Amino acid sequence: MSGLAQQIFRTSTYCRLACWRHPSNIRYHNTLSTRKGRIGHRFFQNLASENEQKAQKNVPASTSTPGTSNPLGPPQVTAAQERRSNWRMVKNLMVNVWPRNDWKTRGTVILGFAFLVSGKVLNVQVPLLFKQIIDSLNLPIDPSSSATVWTIAGATILGYGAARIGAIVFSELLNAVFANIGQRAVRKVARETFEQLLNMDMRFHLARQTGGLTRAIDRGTKGITFLLQAILFRIAPTALEISMVCGILTYKFGWDFAAITAGTLAAYAWFTIRTTSWRTQFRRDANKADQRAASSSVDSLINFEAVKHFNNERYEVAQYDKHLRDYEQSSVKITTSLAFLNSGQNVIFSTALTMTMLMAAQGVVNGSMTVGDLVMINQLIFQLSLPLNFLGTIYRELQQNLLDMEVLFNLREDNPPIEDLPGAQPLDLPVDAGKSIRFENVKFAYHPSRPIFTDLSFTIPAGKRVAFVGPSGCGKSTILRLLFRFYEPSSGRILIGDQDISQIQLASLRKSIGVVPQDTPLFHADVMHNVRYGNLEKDEFDVIDAAKKANVHEAILRLPDGYKTKVGERGLMISGGEKQRLAVARVLLKDPPILFFDEATSALDAHTEAELMKNISTALLHKSRTSIFIAHRLRTVVEADLIVVLQDGRVAEQGRHEELLRKGGLYHRMWQQQQAAAELLEVEEPAN
Incomplete structure (x- = not known):
């Protein structure tokens, strides 16, 4: 039996080695080991490529504290x-x-x-x-045989x-x-x-x-x-x-x-x-x-x-x-x-x-x-x-x-809360023939306890330049978010021509609106791509033409690689003024019938701002676009066809610059305050 036991032991050992050395088992074992090694380094993966969106103003801050559960x-x-x-x-x-x-x-x-x-x-x-x-x-084998x-x-x-x-x-x-x-x-x-x-x-x-x-x-x-x-x-x-x-x-x-x-x-x-x-x-x-x-x-x-x-x-x-x-x-x-x-x-x-x-x-x-x-x-x-x-x-x-x-x-x-309704139609809005934009009894709040608009009604005439001004937090930028259908009003209607935007295809609506935001979003790519992003079908010559109209062409040429210069993540490699002018060039390249400027010149000096506004005005008059300006500095909207003053979720007053000054209302007080601040600054600069 001892010989039998040794034979069994040797055979069993061979079986184990044969099974362990099967290529599929070795490969899978290595795969698991590699995977477990990756798990220990999760914290440091993909940090350089992720881009954090800033919180929008007028949106209530999160009440969560560090360490609370992630949504x-x-x-x-x-x-x-x-x-x-x-x-x-x-x-x-x-x-x-x-x-x-x-x-x-x-x-x-x-x-x-x-x-x-x-x-x-x-x-x-x-x-x-x-x-x-x-x-x-x-089996027994005869030694004398030739087996x-x-x-x-x-x-x-x-x-x-x-x-x-x-x-x-x-x-x-x-x-x-x-x-x-x-x-x-x-x-x-x-x-x-x-x-x-x-x-x-x-x-x-x-x-x-x-x-x-x-x-x-x-x-x-x-x-x-x-x-x-x-x-x-x-x-x-x-x-x-x-x-x-x-x-x-x-x-x-x-x-x-x-x-x-x-x-x-x-x-x-x-x-x-x-x-x-x-x-x-x-x-x-x-x-x-x-x-x-x-x-x-x-x-x-x-x-x-x-x-x-x-x-x-x-x-x-x-x-x-x-x-x-x-x-x-x-x-x-x-x-x-x-x-x-x-x-x-x-x-x-x-x-x-x-x-x-x-x-x-x-x-x-x-x-x-x-x-x-x-x-x-x-x-x-x-x-x-x-x-x-x-x-x-x-x-x-x-x-x-x-x-x-x-x-x-x-x-x-998770279904998108805002999407096309059944039977939604495209927006009927030719580039060379604008239509009026109407807000009718609009109510809206980011949070039920903080209403933004209580009963907002106004009309933006077709092909005109209309400015919205008012104290901080009055909802000026919210107008764009509602018009772009980032949010839906709790009641009331928003119409372009005779079409309710809730009945319009989202893609068609957003294609017809160009936005120059205050905080310009730029991709981690070159200048050419960031401007062309407004219309990816345009070629290099169209991009350069739009940059010239936005008064940023010369600044781009001074960059190390010109239009091929990488702007860095979120555009950190270029100045705030250059970022805003790139945003203007981008929207001019899109060439929509409705343009929306959300404090688009806030980062520019007075001379550059005046030159850019002149180029924008020329572009607007060329095709009679409807343009909407959100402004904090009132001197940038004195040439507007209509100025709408917002306060407490409603329209406080509206009219042209001269009319509003004669009324002596909120606009008049804001104008005087800004003029006094500008005069004080002019007095201090020579002293410095």
Whole structure:
């Protein structure tokens, strides 16, 4: 028996080494190790590419304090709700893998599953052929005979090698076939999510930090990639292999071996699922801390000038470190609970493997089984240990990635509150024939306790220059947001001609309005792209012509690379005055019938402002555009055809500059105050 025991030991050791060195297992182990390494460095990914939108004025500041829950974070849900949510996400994702009416993609999926089945059938044949080799070599051999390894087990050995090679080849073919399908599905989901975010209204974006949104998309798309790989390359193959192994054990050795194997797998799965569900909350807490850390760091880096102006570097570092500490605490819980999970899994599987080995060894002693049978049982069951071990890891990673995908799919399912109504028509507004704009009894509030407009009514005549002035916070810029349909009024109507803008297609409405904002948004690209962004169909000569009209062409030529100069993130590489003139050039290139200037010259000196306003006036008169000016400095709107003065959510007075001065009302007082301030400044300058 000692020789028999040594033979069994050597054969079992070989089986373990053969299984561990299977290329697919080595590759997957390396993939998991790399992935876990990336998780530890999440805080420092993509910070340079994220752009934080500033909070709009007139919008109430968030009442949340650092450390409060992120609005992106999922709400607390029950286990049943979580399962339904997970299945819904998997179902939505599978629609992209098995698209309707796309028979080319479906044919590729069928081919991939054919490779999957073929590979697993050959993989199960390996222990069967190995058993035959051992039994053949274990038979008594006459020393005087001319028998060789080729005559005794040559064909079986070749079959064994062919089965192993074939299993590997089919596995690699499966990887190649599904690579294109998986990446196409990820691309489609990411594109649709990004499009959804761009279609959301201003309330949505002001309530969320860009750092958290970009991190959610990044983690969600990575989660999709992992989920597809787990289902296609691990879960489905393992389930198929378990079914075949249980069938072989039942057929060859009876139900007891299969029952132990099936019972072990059920106990393994139950323990893994229950323990992982308990650990899920730790991962959820870590994700929230990760999101808060990302948002905090991006916010600080984007507003680094404000941080330095107020000498608050230590405060920002302390806030960031607080979120890192929360992540650290959650990560420690994740690691310690993982040790408990791994230990329980190993105890369950090792117990089952020991039981089957005892039963098989007893069969060898009784003569009802051969040494090859014992080795085959050992190899079949041990062959399941590797995918089961990875399956436990996959389930843990799957839970994490489903949590990451949860935010992504919630964003996809969040319907834009402002969208085209059924039967919406395009705006009938030719460029060379304007129409009046009317606000009729408009009421609006960003927050119910802070009404902006209580009963606002006015008319902007077609083709005229109309200015809105008034105290800070009276709602001047809100007029643009309502006209552009960033928000909907609570009551009243806004009409262009005879068309209610709520019945107009959004794309058509916004195409007809050009905006020069006070805070000019610029992309991290060259000057040429930033100006051409107003109309991407225009060529380089049109861009230069618009820059000349905006009185910024000479300034651009003085830049290091002219029109190819990068303006830096948010345009930090150029001055505020140059940014505003680039915005004017951009809107002139768009050439819309309605122009809206929201304090568009606030960053310019008096001479440049006068020159720019002269060029703008020439452009307006050329096509009789309707133009709307939001102004704080009243001297910039003295030439307006109509000046509307706002106060307390209503129109206080309106008329031309001279008329309003004669009335002696609010406009007259504002004019006198600004003139007195300007005279005082002129007196102080010579003294300095």
